[in-house]
Amino acid sequence: MRIVLVGPPGAGKGTQAAFLAKNLSIPHISTGDLFRANISQGTELGRKAKAFMDAGDLVPDAITVGMAKDRMSQPDAANGFLLDGFPRNVSQAEALDEMLTTEGMKLDAVLDLEVPEDEVVKRIAGRRLCRNEDKHVFHVTYSPPKTEGVCDVCGGELYQRDDDSEETVRRRLEVYHTQTEPIIDYYKAQGLVVTISALGKVTDVTERAMEALRSDRAAQA
Numbered sequence: 553m554r555i556v557l558v559g560p561p562g563a564g565k566g567t568q569a570a571f572l573a574k575n576l577s578i579p580h581i582s583t584g585d586l587f588r589a590n591i592s593q594g595t596e597l598g599r600k601a602k603a604f605m606d607a608g609d610l611v612p613d614a615i616t617v618g619m620a621k622d623r624m625s626q627p628d629a630a631n632g633f634l635l636d637g638f639p640r641n642v643s644q645a646e647a648l649d650e651m652l653t654t655e656g657m658k659l660d661a662v663l664d665l666e667v668p669e670d671e672v673v674k675r676i677a678g679r680r681l682c683r684n685e686d687k688h689v690f691h692v693t694y695s696p697p698k699t700e701g702v703c704d705v706c707g708g709e710l711y712q713r714d715d716d717s718e719e720t721v722r723r724r725l726e727v728y729h730t731q732t733e734p735i736i737d738y739y740k741a742q743g744l745v746v747t748i749s750a751l752g753k754v755t756d757v758t759e760r761a762m763e764a765l766r767s768d769r770a771a772q773a
């Protein structure tokens with residue numbers, strides 16, 4: 553399956569993507585994680601991306617699209633993938649369509665995670681990530697680690713992302729509304745969008761997402 557996950561920052565895309573990718577046996581490809589990995593490895597690409605990320609802006613397409621395509625061309629993505637954070641504007645969506653068409657492939661679904669804005673701000677302000685592995689995500693009140701500041705999974709140190717400050721979150725939300733939301737209409741025109749509520753327990757949202765994808769497949773068959 554080839555799935556795109558969309559939703560505002562703080563919708564829980566990364567958390568859901570990790571579970572969904574596992575359930576569906578496809579790789580989870582997150583452009584945000586790829587950028588953060590480049591930053592922590594000190595690469596040229598990471599150096600270029602960091603200033604945009606810290607400001608809450610999109611990293612320019614010239615950097616992002618090539619990186620995403622490279623990752624999608626890896627052997628583990630040959631039979632499907634779950635895209636998280638890409639595409640993030642209409643021109644990226646067009647670039648993705650072009651790439652898929654060239655390969656004779658198509659998307660199966662675009663899963664849209666809906667969450668009210670005040671909830672988004674609460675989620676992001678309390679979000680903590682593990683220094684060893686971005687996919688180990690906690691929240692100071694919603695899913696606290698057993699020991700404060702320490703990752704339950706691997707013992708790594710937990711930290712707050714540089715772009716999770718309140719000011720940057722507001723900018724990221726604005727960027728989401730103006731640049732990313734239009735891709736929902738773009739994909740609606742292709743009949744691909746499945747919308748679910750991202751409120752409630754993580755496991756409930758995963759179940760809701762799996763059910764929505766199953767009924768979407770059944771409807772298409």
Ligand code: ADP
Nearest residue numbers: 561562583584604605609610611616637638640
């Ligand atoms: P979130 O979904 O919580 O905002 P991500 O980890 O997906 O966080 O992205 C963090 C930042 O990385 C974005 O604010 C943006 O600066 C950059 N980024 C990630 N994906 C893209 C993309 N497809 N195009 C441009 N910038 C991106």
